[in-house]
Amino acid sequence: LSIVPLSFAERSNLAGVQHILLVLSGKGGVGKSTISTELALALQHAGKKVGILDVDLCGPSIPRMLKVQGKGVHQCDSGWVPVFVDQDKSISLMSIGFLLEKPDDAVVWRGPKKNALIKQFISDVTWGELDFLIVDTPPGTSDEHISTVESLRQYMPLGAVLVTTPQAVSIGDVRRELTFCKKTGLRVIGIVENMSGFVCPHCLECTNIFSKGGGEELARHARVPFLGCVPLDPQLAQCLEEGRDFIREFPKSSAFPALAHIAQQILDRTSSQSS
Amino acid sequence: MAELPGCPGPSSAQAGPAAACQGCPNQGLCASGGPAALDPAVAEIKEKMEIVKHKILVLSGKGGVGKSTFSAHLAHGLAEDETKQVALLDIDICGPSIPKIMGIEGEQVHQSGSGWSPVYVEDNLSVMSVGFLLSGPDDAVIWRGPKKNGMIKQFLRDVDWGEIDYLIVDTPPGTSDEHLSIVQYLNSTHVDGAVIITTPQEVSLQDVRKEISFCHKVKLPIIGVVENMSGFVCPKCKIETQIFPPTTGGAEKMCQNLNISLLGKVPLDPRIGKSCDQGQSFFSEIPESPATLSYRHIIQRIQEYCGLHHTEEKLSN
Numbered sequence: 054l055s056i057v058p059l060s061f062a063e064r065s066n067l068a069g070v071q072h073i074l075l076v077l078s079g080k081g082g083v084g085k086s087t088i089s090t091e092l093a094l095a096l097q098h099a100g101k102k103v104g105i106l107d108v109d110l111c112g113p114s115i116p117r118m119l120k121v122q123g124k125g126v127h128q129c130d131s132g133w134v135p136v137f138v139d140q141d142k143s144i145s146l147m148s149i150g151f152l153l154e155k156p157d158d159a160v161v162w163r164g165p166k167k168n169a170l171i172k173q174f175i176s177d178v179t180w181g182e183l184d185f186l187i188v189d190t191p192p193g194t195s196d197e198h199i200s201t202v203e204s205l206r207q208y209m210p211l212g213a214v215l216v217t218t219p220q221a222v223s224i225g226d227v228r229r230e231l232t233f234c235k236k237t238g239l240r241v242i243g244i245v246e247n248m249s250g251f252v253c254p255h256c257l258e259c260t261n262i263f264s265k266g267g268g269e270e271l272a273r274h275a276r277v278p279f280l281g282c283v284p285l286d287p288q289l290a291q292c293l294e295e296g297r298d299f300i301r302e303f304p305k306s307s308a309f310p311a312l313a314h315i316a317q318q319i320l321d322r323t324s325s326q327s328s
Numbered sequence: 329m330a331e332l333p334g335c336p337g338p339s340s341a342q343a344g345p346a347a348a349c350q351g352c353p354n355q356g357l358c359a360s361g362g363p364a365a366l367d368p369a370v371a372e373i374k375e376k377m378e379i380v381k382h383k384i385l386v387l388s389g390k391g392g393v394g395k396s397t398f399s400a401h402l403a404h405g406l407a408e409d410e411t412k413q414v415a416l417l418d419i420d421i422c423g424p425s426i427p428k429i430m431g432i433e434g435e436q437v438h439q440s441g442s443g444w445s446p447v448y449v450e451d452n453l454s455v456m457s458v459g460f461l462l463s464g465p466d467d468a469v470i471w472r473g474p475k476k477n478g479m480i481k482q483f484l485r486d487v488d489w490g491e492i493d494y495l496i497v498d499t500p501p502g503t504s505d506e507h508l509s510i511v512q513y514l515n516s517t518h519v520d521g522a523v524i525i526t527t528p529q530e531v532s533l534q535d536v537r538k539e540i541s542f543c544h545k546v547k548l549p550i551i552g553v554v555e556n557m558s559g560f561v562c563p564k565c566k567i568e569t570q571i572f573p574p575t576t577g578g579a580e581k582m583c584q585n586l587n588i589s590l591l592g593k594v595p596l597d598p599r600i601g602k603s604c605d606q607g608q609s610f611f612s613e614i615p616e617s618p619a620t621l622s623y624r625h626i627i628q629r630i631q632e633y634c635g636l637h638h639t640e641e642k643l644s645n
């Protein structure tokens with residue numbers, strides 16, 4: 054993995070990006086990458102051009118979720134060309150996954166090196182014109198988060214979508230993430246409660262495997278918008294494994310309405326803002 | 329001390345300025361030259377940790393797979409033997425879950441002449457976490473690497489653990505500062521190995537393979553892999569659904585390919601999450617459940633591994 058410093062382009066590579074949103078959670082494995090992916094697909098189906106920046110350097114998930122693992126990024130005069138997911142080039146992605154020689158290589162880096170790459174990801178990727186840039190993050194409130202928020206500040210991001218699962222162990226970490234948003238001046242677009250309830254496909258009995266309601270309660274307590282509950286849906290997990298477009302293929306599944314509703318709220322918010 | 333990936337070694341001319349040195353606790357020392365230019369804390373930690381009989385790290389490349397749940401219940405399980413002293417150290421500095429899972433949230437750490445005293449859950453089970461140092465549930469630890477490393481150093485050097493048989497270390501996901509620091513600080517003492525937690529789907533396994541590469545790189549032995557959240561049996565119709573589908577053969581296939589042991593599989597059970605939220609051990613809440621039985625079997629295998637390697641080492645000495 055080599056990082057070649059690029060000469061600065063005249064115009065910032067983010068100048069053509071309308072709205073930047075971050076997907077955050079203090080807790081691991083709650084579905085940040087899942088929400089980032091499905092949000093990108095839903096916005097794409099609404100006719101938007103979307104970029105995804107994956108700043109999870111030790112555990113990048115998005116390349117697989119969009120079935121572009123193994124692709125490479127190219128350099129051009131003004132920077133790195135992201136990987137296009139579809140023929141229309143309506144979703145583009147930048148991830149450290151594209152820079153590794155072998156997929157199982159571990160990125161054993163301390164903070165400063167991670168910070169340097171994130172800064173480069175933010176300044177040197179040639180996104181072109183985008184309606185949305187979605188930033189997927191690792192869990193926590195450390196180097197990746199501080200560097201991302203600091204480097205994006207001048208571009209005035211729309212805000213952060215916070216993802217949690219319903220149980221208290223997760224809510225505790227997301228409360229701390231809310232404090233991070235407050236301290237860094239990052240607006241909270243809202244909270245998503247993911248993996249909220251599981252409906253048995255055989256008998257339709259609903260079991261709250263990871264409890265229920267914690268995310269909604271946290272949103273009320275913290276006075277931030279609640280964006281909705283996404284149930285545990287094996288079809289969603291399966292699609293992400295295979296890099297299939299869940300939003301297009303499974304409109305009748307249990308997770309679909311919730312995911313579509315989250316995307317719609319973001320669209321409403323940006324249309325009211327720009328009009 | 330074994331070299332870490334990318335570490336040019338303290339005697340190299342690159343020591344200090346090399347890319348891999350950025351953020352390393354030894355950077356200043358290495359850069360200033362000097363033959364034995366190592367953090368003096370390493371020697372102090374070595375002395376302190378030498379009396380700990382067994383050290384086990386709980387790792388995963390993937391978030392939310394159950395590292396903290398496993399660490400906590402491994403500690404509970406080992407502490408059932410009253411003759412053993414068990415310590416649980418949480419080095420997830422930005423997202424400490426252990427205080428809640430152990431039912432000791434809001435407890436404080438006290439300073440004594442011999443260091444910080446850990447929080448005791450039982451007479452033979454003590455816990456240390458950054459969670460005990462926070463002022464409240466909304467308090468965030470917004471720290472970059474070097475500060476996190478400093479905290480880990482303090483946990484190892486300044487906590488008055490007493491004589492312990494087992495030290496279990498719960499980690500955040502990934503292969504970064506926390507992981508490098510714990511390995512670096514424990515490097516001069518004997519570490520039994522790492523237990524790696526995963527869930528069955530490839531999205532998780534692809535990160536776990538990176539964690540295994542990390543273990544190989546830093547020469548950390550792998551005790552084995554636990555597959556958590558494998559399958560859910562509906563309480564009503566008793567039919568099992570693979571919520572997180574093992575599309576590439578799950579942990580079993582990965583372990584075969586990489587030639588490491590699969591310690592066991594633990595199913596999804598809503599009562600596990602509930603017990604964790606209430607700070608209780610699910611061993612006592614659901615003693616006869618498949619999850620508890622599987623956990624007990626895994627703990628037994630870890631005890632056997634540690635016992636075996638302990639006697640081997642004694643014999644070779």
Ligand SMILES: Nc1ncnc2c1ncn2[C@@H]1O[C@H](COP(=O)(O)OP(=O)(O)OP(=O)(O)O)[C@@H](O)[C@H]1O
Binds near residue numbers: 083114293294531
């Ligand atoms: N609503 C859901 N129903 C079923 N499976 C889900 C759901 N949300 C996420 N998953 C699955 O759970 C796993 C974890 O999700 P994901 O990787 O998106 O979490 P994350 O927060 O990005 O994790 P990390 O902290 O490791 O980055 C993935 O395998 C994903 O497919």
Ligand SMILES: Nc1ncnc2c1ncn2[C@@H]1O[C@H](COP(=O)(O)OP(=O)(O)OP(=O)(O)O)[C@@H](O)[C@H]1O
Binds near residue numbers: 082223394595597605
């Ligand atoms: N087998 C299981 N069945 C049901 N719930 C489980 C199971 N294992 C763990 N959980 C729950 O899943 C959640 C995630 O587990 P845990 O916090 O231990 O993961 P982790 O790997 O430590 O996460 P992080 O990466 O954020 O540190 C917790 O709420 C826990 O109670």
Ligand SMILES: [Mg+2]
Binds near residue numbers: 112114
């Ligand atoms: Mg992720």
Ligand SMILES: [Mg+2]
Binds near residue numbers: 395396397420499500
């Ligand atoms: Mg944890």
Ligand SMILES: [Zn+2]
Binds near residue numbers: 255
């Ligand atoms: Zn059923």
